Amino acid sequence: MTATNNEVALITHAPALLEQVQTAPEQLQIKLHIQGKVQIKINQITINLRKIPLLENLTDEEMTRVKAELRVRQFNKRDVVLQKGGLGDSLLFLLSGQLQVVDVTEDGRAIGLRMLNEGDFFGEIAIINGSTRSASVVALSNVLVGFLPSATALHLFSHSPNVANMMLRHLADKIQRDSEFRALLSINNTSRRIYAFIELFKKVAPGNLEVVENLPTHQDIAMMINTSRETVTRALLSLTQQGIIEKDLHRLIIRKPEELQKLALGNT
Secondary structure, three states: OOOOOOOEEOOOOOOOOOEEEEOOOOEEEEEEOOOOOOOEEOOEEEHHHHOOOOOOOOOOHHHHHHHHOOEEEEOOOOOEOOOOOEEEEEEEEEEEEEEEEEEOOOOOOEEEEEEEEOHHHHHHHHHHHOOEEEOEEOOOOOOEEEEEHHHHHHHHHHOOHHHHHHHHHHHHHHHHHHHHHHHHHOOOHHHHHHHHHHHHOOOEEOEEEEEOOOOOOOOHHHHHHHHOOHHHHHHOOOOOEEEEEEEEHHHHEOOOHHHHHHHHHOOO
16 A cells, blocks of 8 residues: 555654654655554654544544544645635644644735644534635645544544544634634734734743744734734844843743733733
8 A cells, every 4th residue: 555645654652743763755655554553654754643632532443543544745835735715525633834824805915813833633614514614724834734534523523522522622712812813903003913912822831931832934923913024023123132032943932921911911
């Protein structure tokens, strides 16, 4: 059995979602084992399905069905992974890299709606409603994306209590986050919008450090909050000069959280 096009294989028992293995890019293959393990190797990468949050508590029977039907594709940076108006025939999982959900206004402007990070799933609304895709999804980096057929996804939604509960929490969080993002976009002052953007997307890392992981490019941030790349660059430079933030590889460290919060609220 040989994979075709951009499809790759999966491994279900590894200590991390993505692992390094010694496999050359041209050695694209699927290996089926008697124990039911399905190992997929491409570009020196294997994938652990049990590390995908939505799938981690599946029964062995459910996991066997997922393994048999899940297909993985590679996309390059700026590729369109999902097209608005397309058929909702799969539930998608971001296995590596970063994606951005975007919509296009009537005058042709692309508006970023939210970011997707490793382990996130998306495309569930079209499956649940039986409708077409409500937005497009674009790769912000080279990515691996898993496609699970809608029939299998709907079976999990209705037969797996763990998946159903996680889906309910996900939809509730999504509604709250979309509401917060709409409030952010209503801020007239562009600098405050940038400060509020950082506040919205920050997380607490080990050591009680507040960070924004996988910080988007200045252009991507600008597209999301309806401003210019130059404005984003100036605002972040000002925060850096004041010692409020610090850039560290692919993340932003917030050194003075209280000061950032005051700026986001306009309390200066």
